[in-house]
Amino acid sequence: MTSVRPKLKADIPKVITAWDVATGATVYQTADRNWSENIADAEVVVGEAADAALEAAQGDELRILDPYVMEVTADGEVTGRETLRETIRATGPTTHTEFHKAARGVVDA
Amino acid sequence: MPLVKNGEVTANPHGEVLTLEPFLEIAAADPKDAVIVRLMPDDCPLQLEPFIEQLEVVEISFPRYADGRGYSQAQLLRRRLGYKGEIRAVGDVLRDQLLFMLRSGFDAFELGREDAAQAFAAASREYSHFYQPAADGESGVFARRHS
Amino acid sequence: MYRYDEFDAQIVRERAAQFRGQVERRLSGDITEDQFKPLRLMNGVYLQLHAYMLRIAIPYGTLRGEQMRKFAHIARKYDKGYGHWTTRQNIQFNWVALKDIPDVLDELAEVEMHAIQTSGNCIRNTTSDQFAGATAEEIEDPRPWCEIIRQWSTFHPEFSFLPRKFKIAVTAAENDRAAIRVHDIGLHMRRNDAGETGFEVIVGGGQGRTPHVGVTIKPFVAKDQLLDYLEAVMRVYNRFGRRDNKYKARIKILVSETGAEEFTRLVDEEFEAQRDAEKIVLPQAEVDRITQYFAPPAFEDLPDTSDVLEAAKAKDDAFARWVRVNVRPHKQAGYGIVTISCKPIGAPPGDVTDTQMDVTADLAERYSLDEIRITHEQNMVLPHVKLDDLFDLYQELDSAGLATANYELISDIICCPGLDYCNLANARSIPVAQDLQNTFADLERQDDIGELKIKISGCINACGHHHVGHIGILGVDRKGEEFYQITFGGRADEKAAIGQIAGPGLRAEDVPSALERVIETYREVRSSKDERFIDALERVGHDPFKEALYAAG
Numbered sequence: 001m002t003s004v005r006p007k008l009k010a011d012i013p014k015v016i017t018a019w020d021v022a023t024g025a026t027v028y029q030t031a032d033r034n035w036s037e038n039i040a041d042a043e044v045v046v047g048e049a050a051d052a053a054l055e056a057a058q059g060d061e062l063r064i065l066d067p068y069v070m071e072v073t074a075d076g077e078v079t080g081r082e083t084l085r086e087t088i089r090a091t092g093p094t095t096h097t098e099f100h101k102a103a104r105g106v107v108d109a
Numbered sequence: 110m111p112l113v114k115n116g117e118v119t120a121n122p123h124g125e126v127l128t129l130e131p132f133l134e135i136a137a138a139d140p141k142d143a144v145i146v147r148l149m150p151d152d153c154p155l156q157l158e159p160f161i162e163q164l165e166v167v168e169i170s171f172p173r174y175a176d177g178r179g180y181s182q183a184q185l186l187r188r189r190l191g192y193k194g195e196i197r198a199v200g201d202v203l204r205d206q207l208l209f210m211l212r213s214g215f216d217a218f219e220l221g222r223e224d225a226a227q228a229f230a231a232a233s234r235e236y237s238h239f240y241q242p243a244a245d246g247e248s249g250v251f252a253r254r255h256s
Numbered sequence: 257m258y259r260y261d262e263f264d265a266q267i268v269r270e271r272a273a274q275f276r277g278q279v280e281r282r283l284s285g286d287i288t289e290d291q292f293k294p295l296r297l298m299n300g301v302y303l304q305l306h307a308y309m310l311r312i313a314i315p316y317g318t319l320r321g322e323q324m325r326k327f328a329h330i331a332r333k334y335d336k337g338y339g340h341w342t343t344r345q346n347i348q349f350n351w352v353a354l355k356d357i358p359d360v361l362d363e364l365a366e367v368e369m370h371a372i373q374t375s376g377n378c379i380r381n382t383t384s385d386q387f388a389g390a391t392a393e394e395i396e397d398p399r400p401w402c403e404i405i406r407q408w409s410t411f412h413p414e415f416s417f418l419p420r421k422f423k424i425a426v427t428a429a430e431n432d433r434a435a436i437r438v439h440d441i442g443l444h445m446r447r448n449d450a451g452e453t454g455f456e457v458i459v460g461g462g463q464g465r466t467p468h469v470g471v472t473i474k475p476f477v478a479k480d481q482l483l484d485y486l487e488a489v490m491r492v493y494n495r496f497g498r499r500d501n502k503y504k505a506r507i508k509i510l511v512s513e514t515g516a517e518e519f520t521r522l523v524d525e526e527f528e529a530q531r532d533a534e535k536i537v538l539p540q541a542e543v544d545r546i547t548q549y550f551a552p553p554a555f556e557d558l559p560d561t562s563d564v565l566e567a568a569k570a571k572d573d574a575f576a577r578w579v580r581v582n583v584r585p586h587k588q589a590g591y592g593i594v595t596i597s598c599k600p601i602g603a604p605p606g607d608v609t610d611t612q613m614d615v616t617a618d619l620a621e622r623y624s625l626d627e628i629r630i631t632h633e634q635n636m637v638l639p640h641v642k643l644d645d646l647f648d649l650y651q652e653l654d655s656a657g658l659a660t661a662n663y664e665l666i667s668d669i670i671c672c673p674g675l676d677y678c679n680l681a682n683a684r685s686i687p688v689a690q691d692l693q694n695t696f697a698d699l700e701r702q703d704d705i706g707e708l709k710i711k712i713s714g715c716i717n718a719c720g721h722h723h724v725g726h727i728g729i730l731g732v733d734r735k736g737e738e739f740y741q742i743t744f745g746g747r748a749d750e751k752a753a754i755g756q757i758a759g760p761g762l763r764a765e766d767v768p769s770a771l772e773r774v775i776e777t778y779r780e781v782r783s784s785k786d787e788r789f790i791d792a793l794e795r796v797g798h799d800p801f802k803e804a805l806y807a808a809g
């Protein structure tokens with residue numbers, strides 16, 4: 001049961017996010033259609049490029065699951081209505097900071 | 110679509126199968142022809158009681174695998190009405206449901222996959238024991254522990 | 257407690273092998289996520305915000321040291337060193353990789369545990385009173401029947417694709433600690449006029465979007481008819497439960513839309529219609545076999561009171577407080593029932609570390625005849641502790657951070673994972689719980705406030721039982737901001753009731769001060785220190801408390 005994410009307008013900058021099939025880690029689509037646990041590696045996409053990126057992700061079932069588009073700024077910073085949720089996904093739970101991706105060296109602190 | 114029966118893929122000999130309402134009309138007029146029917150999830154299996162001796166095939170339809178009413182329908186046919194003919198699962202029939210179906214009294218399966226016979230064989234061997242008695246004739250572990 | 261025989265062991269081993277095959281088929285691309293999802297969901301594997309989550313059943317909340325130690329090992333090896341007790345006496349691991357789950361299941365099978373039916377639209381883990389078999393309040397130990405229900409419902413061929421999930425809880429004590437009236441089926445063991453014990457059957461309780469208190473459809477079902485009667489209830493539900501709308505698919509909606517009387521008639525009719533060929537054969541020898549596992553353990557003959565205990569209490573105030581708050585009377589003279597709080601001030605409620613699990617396992621073996629219970633309120637229990645041993649036990653618990661004296665007090669908060677972990681959440685719940693615990697950290701003050709159950713959920717699914725909190729807190733999302741809706745007057749016990757919403761939601765930072773004002777109001781209106789919050793609320797009504805809640809400038 002995946003929750004339904006809000007629809008985003010075409011001209012809003014976006015990142016494709018999903019989960020790694022084998023580990024469940026939160027991942028972001030990179031420009032070469034690979035996946036990174038670090039949101040800083042993500043490709044920012046807009047308009048039709050975003051639709052194409054999501055479609056590519058949906059065809060990548062062997063590596064990831066449940067891909068969707070999330071809102072970012074033009075610089076790739078988490079923003080919009082789901083800022084809190086996506087910040088928690090990108091960094092880790094707000095309790096237990098020892099679980100943060102930064103604490104594990106996945107992203108810069 | 111491949112039909113698996115007794116573990117083997119067999120030809121599916123029947124053409125158009127009547128759903129319950131037209132079946133009941135025809136059966137009322139000429140009971141001799143009343144040998145095959147398809148139940149949808151909303152249909153009541155007990156309405157087949159008058160024809161239970163002559164029925165050869167009851168198809169139970171699963172429009173969505175998650176709609177589990179067909180399991181109750183099959184159990185009622187077997188255990189309440191004593192139906193001995195074929196119960197065939199049709200529709201959204203998945204490999205990982207087969208064991209539940211076998212236990213509920215189904216003995217034929219329309220499986221939408223090329224390796225239907227192997228899938229059936231693998232699925233039906235997954236468990237050696239079952240806790241509950243069911244329509245497959247298994248007495249269940251509760252009883253087996255003391256027999 | 258129950259031990260597997262070769263049948264149980266083989267079923268659980270075969271289940272682990274079956275799931276290993278399903279995971280392999282998913283990882284190799286043989287099946288799609290759409291096909292795999294229902295399979296993983298039949299085995300407690302959810303996808304959360306950061307990772308997969310694995311939910312493991314602790315049948316009726318009973319386990320032994322060896323099993324707890326296995327949880328510690330899994331937490332260490334496959335997770336980040338934590339486990340989380342849930343409101344249905346399960347444990348959840350929040351960071352397990354899918355590729356490792358088959359190994360975890362193999363390890364669990366070694367100690368007679370599994371994740372079967374911990375999710376999916378099937379009959380879930382059967383829960384019970386955490387004091388079962390230890391409290392003098394019950395007419396008999398309900399756990400043999402929980403185990404019988406566990407076995408009957410495991411891979412039930414007819415009831416594994418129900419309209420929605422299905423939860424059964426059983427108690428045999430008047431004081432209901434198992435929340436049976438907010439379950440799909442609640443079973444309350446009763447004695448009839450002939451002196452036989454059987455079950456009052458309560459159906460249609462539940463929380464979530466549309467909370468309901470269950471209704472009694474049968475005051476007494478004899479033991480030898482229980483499973484057949486349950487089959488009748490399940491068949492009526494499978495047949496008539498709504499499948500057109502996920503939010504209306506639970507049995508509570510069927511019971512309320514059909515009417516309790518008509519629903520009862522349908523069940524009775526179905527029960528009467530069952531032919532011999534449909535009856536479940538449950539030989540008396542089998543009931544006896546299972547019951548024998550729950551025979552009272554080898555208690556020593558001890559006096560009612562303990563001089564060792566009294567002396568220690570006189571010397572150590574903190575210990576005396578812990579005994580008063582966390583230790584409850586046992587049916588056996590010279591013993592007590594110890595609740596180990598998993599709600600230390602400022603920590604996520606219900607979280608325990610691998611080390612704490614190891615310590616608890618050791619202590620259970622040494623002090624509690626190798627028995628541990630997990631409670632739906634997310635605590636642990638050592639059910640059989642000699643009063644003479646309480647002080648030694650307390651000191652060891654204390655050094656492991658497990659001796660918080662707050663059982664049933666304001667900081668003993670039920671709290672779901674919320675937006676820190678949960679993919680369905682609207683708002684965080686753990687930080688709210690932590691803020692409240694810090695606000696009311698002073699144990700003296702908590703003690704003065706007395707029994708008060710705060711329950712927090714991060715969304716309307718109500719895993720944190722907010723509907724039945726004396727004070728319930730529900731996280732909602734308003735345009736990307738977290739707000740918290742407060743309810744008053746819910747309760748999960750024998751007088752189960754759904755709390756009423758007090759008014760508009762509060763910001764997270766305003767919740768602690770608002771509840772401080774509510775508590776002050778309670779202290780002003782209570783007739784004596786013995787009148788609990790929930791009783792004062794019932795006597796004077798909600799208005800003064802609502803006023804206090806919104807009284808800020």
Ligand code: HEM
Binds near residue numbers: 151
């Ligand atoms: C999965 C779907 C269904 C199941 C499992 C089911 C099951 C049953 C059962 C167990 C009975 C026997 C009750 C008794 O004898 O006291 C029964 C009777 C009956 N059901 Fe159904 N039913 C289903 C759907 C329906 C539907 C959709 C209808 C109506 C369109 C229906 C109409 C009836 C009628 C009229 C009877 C009385 C039959 C008689 O007395 O011989 N059932 N059904």
Ligand code: SF4
Binds near residue numbers: 675682719
């Ligand atoms: S109540 Fe909502 S937020 Fe909390 S665990 Fe359940 S689904 Fe998640």
